Amino acid sequence: MRVEFLGIPRERAGIAELELDANTLGELLTTLERRFPALGDVVVAGCLRSSFVANLNGDRFVTDPKTRLSSRDCVLILSADAGG
Amino acid sequence: MPSPPFGYHGCYLRIDVSNGSVARVPIADAVLRQFLGGSGLGAWLLIEESQSRPDALAPEAPLIFVFSPLVGSPLTTSAKFAVISKSPLTDRINDSLASSGFAIAGKRCGCDAIVILGRAASLSTLVIDDGRVRIEAVEDLRGASCPATEAAVKARLGTDYQVAAIGPAGERAVRYATISHDGRHAGRGGSGAVLGSKNLKAVAVRGTQRGEWAQPRALADYSKALSKRSFGPATAKYRELGTAANLLTFNRLGVLPTRNFQSGTFEEAPAISPEEIRQTRSRTRASCVACTIGCEHIYSLGAVLDEDKGVRLEYESLFALGSLCGVGDAGAVLRAVRLCDDLGVDTISAGGTIAFAMECVERGWLDQPWLTFGSGDAVLRAIELIGGREGVGDLLAEGSRRAAAVIGHNSIQFAPQVKGLEIPGYEPRALQTMALGFAVGARGADHNRSGAYEVDFSEKVDRRNVTVDAVRYAIETEDKAALMDSLIVCKFLRGVFEDFYSEAAEMLSLVTGWDATGDELRETARRIVHMKRQFNLQSGWTPEEDTLPDRFLDQALPNDPAATLSREQLGTLVTEYHRQRGW
Numbered sequence: 001m002r003v004e005f006l007g008i009p010r011e012r013a014g015i016a017e018l019e020l021d022a023n024t025l026g027e028l029l030t031t032l033e034r035r036f037p038a039l040g041d042v043v044v045a046g047c048l049r050s051s052f053v054a055n056l057n058g059d060r061f062v063t064d065p066k067t068r069l070s071s072r073d074c075v076l077i078l079s080a081d082a083g084g
Numbered sequence: 085m086p087s088p089p090f091g092y093h094g095c096y097l098r099i100d101v102s103n104g105s106v107a108r109v110p111i112a113d114a115v116l117r118q119f120l121g122g123s124g125l126g127a128w129l130l131i132e133e134s135q136s137r138p139d140a141l142a143p144e145a146p147l148i149f150v151f152s153p154l155v156g157s158p159l160t161t162s163a164k165f166a167v168i169s170k171s172p173l174t175d176r177i178n179d180s181l182a183s184s185g186f187a188i189a190g191k192r193c194g195c196d197a198i199v200i201l202g203r204a205a206s207l208s209t210l211v212i213d214d215g216r217v218r219i220e221a222v223e224d225l226r227g228a229s230c231p232a233t234e235a236a237v238k239a240r241l242g243t244d245y246q247v248a249a250i251g252p253a254g255e256r257a258v259r260y261a262t263i264s265h266d267g268r269h270a271g272r273g274g275s276g277a278v279l280g281s282k283n284l285k286a287v288a289v290r291g292t293q294r295g296e297w298a299q300p301r302a303l304a305d306y307s308k309a310l311s312k313r314s315f316g317p318a319t320a321k322y323r324e325l326g327t328a329a330n331l332l333t334f335n336r337l338g339v340l341p342t343r344n345f346q347s348g349t350f351e352e353a354p355a356i357s358p359e360e361i362r363q364t365r366s367r368t369r370a371s372c373v374a375c376t377i378g379c380e381h382i383y384s385l386g387a388v389l390d391e392d393k394g395v396r397l398e399y400e401s402l403f404a405l406g407s408l409c410g411v412g413d414a415g416a417v418l419r420a421v422r423l424c425d426d427l428g429v430d431t432i433s434a435g436g437t438i439a440f441a442m443e444c445v446e447r448g449w450l451d452q453p454w455l456t457f458g459s460g461d462a463v464l465r466a467i468e469l470i471g472g473r474e475g476v477g478d479l480l481a482e483g484s485r486r487a488a489a490v491i492g493h494n495s496i497q498f499a500p501q502v503k504g505l506e507i508p509g510y511e512p513r514a515l516q517t518m519a520l521g522f523a524v525g526a527r528g529a530d531h532n533r534s535g536a537y538e539v540d541f542s543e544k545v546d547r548r549n550v551t552v553d554a555v556r557y558a559i560e561t562e563d564k565a566a567l568m569d570s571l572i573v574c575k576f577l578r579g580v581f582e583d584f585y586s587e588a589a590e591m592l593s594l595v596t597g598w599d600a601t602g603d604e605l606r607e608t609a610r611r612i613v614h615m616k617r618q619f620n621l622q623s624g625w626t627p628e629e630d631t632l633p634d635r636f637l638d639q640a641l642p643n644d645p646a647a648t649l650s651r652e653q654l655g656t657l658v659t660e661y662h663r664q665r666g667w
Contacts, residue, residue: 006336007329008320010359041317051318051579053541058337061543076336081318081579082541084327084399084509084531 001071003028006078009052012038025054026065028075042077053080090298091153091595092116096129097195099217101210101282102143102202106217111196117598121152123179124570124612125197126168130177131619133199140172140274141257141281143203149248149287151191152572153595156295158307160314161574163187163374170623171273172281173259173433173483174504174528177619178273181532181569182248183372184266189246192291204283207255209237211245214291222285227252229426230264231393237286245288251428254280256473258481260433260506264425267396268372271430273505273527298597306594310580311376318579319377323369326381327399328358330509331407338644339511342407343457344439345500345635348511349643352412356402361414368394377576385418395422400531403509404435408500409442409463416460420467427471433483436506438466440484440499441476449493452476497634503528512636514647515540516550520558520657524630526616532575535561548647552660559664563609570612617667630658 004017013036022028030046032039042052047065054062055076056069069075088094094116098107111125119125126148133146147169154162165187171178190198194215204210207226208219220240225233233249247265254261254276261276262269270276279287297303321329334340335353342350354360358381361367366389371378382394395418405411405420424431442457444450455462455476469477479487484499484506500507505528512519521534531537539557540547564584568575571588581587585602592600617625631637637654641647 004336006333007325008317011324041320049317051320055337059548060546061541063543078333079321079329080538080541081321082330082333082537083535083575083578084330084403 001069002074003032004074004076006076008079009039009042009077012036012042014038021071022069024065024069025062025067025075028069029065051080053078089113089116089153089596089598090296091157092295093191093194093196093293095195096197096199097193097212097215097217098133098199098201099210100202101200101204101208101219101284104217104219108195108215116196118608118611119615120570120592120608121155121196122150122164122166122181122570122572123168123566124608124615126150126166126179127177127612127615127619129197129199130168130170131615131622133201134170134619134622137622138170140170140175140278143282144201145170145278145281147200147275147278147282148197149190150197151187152570153592154571154573155187155191157297157595158304159573159591160307160311160374160376161372161577162572163372164572164574165190166569166572167263167270167275169275169278171505171527172257172277173274176503176527176623176625177616178275178527179569179616180263180270180272180275181572182263182265182268182270183375183574184268185373186246186248186265186289188373189291190289191295192293193289194291194293198287200282200284200287202282207283207285209286209288210284211241212287212289214293225285226255230428231267231426233286234264234266237288241288242290245290247286247288249286250276250279251426251471253428253471253481255285256471256481257281258429258470258473259483259486260430262428262430264428267393267425269425269428269430272432272530276428297595299594303594306590313580314376314577316580319576322377322379322576325358326379326397328381328397328402330399331402332357332359334509337514338641338647339514340407341403341507341509341511343410344408344443344498345507345511346443347643348514348641348647350407350410350412353407355412356406356414356417358397361397375574377574379576383418385415385422396425397421400509401431404432405463408435408439408509410457411460411463412458413460416463420460420463423464423467427467429467429471432508433506434467434470436500437480437484437487438463440487440495441466441480443498444491444495447493449491449495450476499633501529502632503629505529510537511641511647512632513641513649514644515547516649517545517547517554517558519632519636519649519654520550520554520661521562523632523654523658524661526613526620533562533565533569534558535565535575548644550657552656555657555660555664558661562613563606566612567605567609570608613665627662630662
């Protein structure tokens with residue numbers, strides 16, 4: 001699946017997107033945490049910190065690590081606070 | 085006079101600039117506890133002082149600067165003030181907030197608010213020196229920009245004065261003119277035009293009357309801990325990228341208003357994103373006085389920051405003068421933002437009105453062939469004309485609702501406004517809880533009085549198809565904003581609080597000595613929302629105003645067919661909102 005970083009998560013990861021395999025959001029976040037240690041203030045112990053959120057395919061916002069993912073999903077990782 | 089509560093002076097100054105008279109009017113403790121300060125106390129004062137229900141720009145219409153119990157305390161982000169009046173743009177209540185030293189210096193004049201009435205004989209500065217009032221003619225500053233005015237007044241009076249000023253737009257009654265202080269603006273709804281209608285170019289304050297706190301040691305400890313938390317992940321976005329970071333996120337989600345809300349995506353968004361701009365321009369950060377977040381990102385107009393001090397770039401300015409007008413030239417957007425700041429013009433209403441005019445030109449309803457989507461030069465020219473009320477600028481200075489009435493062709497259906505206030509950078513069809521927040525807002529479509537977009541960016545709702553379940557969430561965000569705007573603390577702190585109402589009660593108790601509780605403050609927030617509505621009712625509000633323009637109803641967002649909000653659906657949400665409010 002494709003993972004896209006936006007805002008602070010992109011700053012921390014240092015890239016805009018990558019391809020990964022994972023069955024659940026928790027698995028995905030654990031992999032990201034391992035590959036990008038600088039994501040430590042975005043992801044902790046396989047969960048998103050409360051200031052961040054994931055979005056599936058531009059549609060649904062999710063935070064539950066048990067959320068099932070498919071290989072066709074595009075997962076966006078972004079700041080939860082959209083205030084301007 | 086009995087001692088006021090800690091954190092307050094227990095009175096306000098009522099100043100009539102027609103004759104220079106000043107009265108120190110007591111405020112009952114019960115009123116302070118019920119309405120706190122900022123927007124809440126301002127709404128109460130506006131009703132008290134508007135018994136004749138005047139036109140927004142009439143001499144007898146009050147313009148009110150309001151401080152808060154927390155101003156001057158060591159609490160981070162507390163150096164804020166509210167400006168309250170009837171809006172010349174909406175003819176409804178307008179409460180705009182700004183920050184920094186003016187709040188502290190104004191409160192040290194020994195008052196909790198300053199009510200300004202009348203009209204000075206000539207263009208003047210209202211000088212309040214420790215509570216003593218005088219009016220000084222400043223005819224030579226006619227036409228001066230906001231920063232030039234502030235600098236000139238400080239040069240004359242002394243650098244220990246803090247100055248709030250208008251630019252040429254406020255002098256010329258542009259209906260969305262701002263009041264500027266220290267590069268920031270009480271931006272929305274035209275408070276600058278109201279100050280200009282009083283023939284005041286600036287208000288200068290200094291004072292020595294420091295407040296006292298009920299529990300100074302505990303307050304210092306709490307403040308230190310809060311400041312430490314404000315350095316954490318919840319505010320990283322504001323510190324590192326600023327609010328402009330929304331641009332690419334919103335574009336990716338298809339909710340970035342583009343070409344007068346004709347699309348939710350802008351193909352040139354990357355070119356005007358902060359991620360791109362910082363690659364070619366130097367940047368620095370700044371904070372309001374007494375703030376530990378430092379959300380302001382100031383970009384150079386050229387390759388390096390020079391003596392012109394650059395441009396404060398916020399998401400709302402970036403969207404309004406960028407994607408909304410179809411402009412993908414970062415340099416043009418930065419110059420447009422700077423021009424608005426200099427003239428004293430609200431960037432959101434300027435961008436919204438210009439984008440509306442561009443669509444009218446495109447349809448052949450407005451004969452200004454130069455005013456086309458995508459032209460940065462056109463945006464700059466339009467802003468200049470608006471600031472000077474010259475040519476078509478005289479029409480656009482009226483805002484999109486009034487301009488639509490003149491242009492005709494039923495163009496009101498796509499004038500991007502609610503109650504006359506131009507819509508901020510959140511696409512209502514794809515963010516439908518926010519659509520409700522916009523529709524019912526007391527001052528019109530506003531992202532600072534309703535944070536309902538937070539709900540749309542969560543698991544709580546399906547943002548493209550919200551149901552009445554969303555109404556309570558929209559009310560929660562509106563109540564929370566009302567309390568934050570009355571205490572006052574910055575909304576960028578909101579992610580720092582685990583239980584905002586309990587912490588707000590703790591802050592208020594440490595400052596005032598009251599035994600405030602979270603439940604009490606929930607009631608206070610609701611009371612403040614009701615008070616704003618009360619003013620609107622007196623000004624002629626009807627339930628039919630709580631809606632969106634036709635463009636957003638019964639038609640899908642072109643880039644997102646699933647994003648459709650029916651008139652019936654919005655009507656159901658608004659009716660349920662009114663029911664839950666008890667209206």
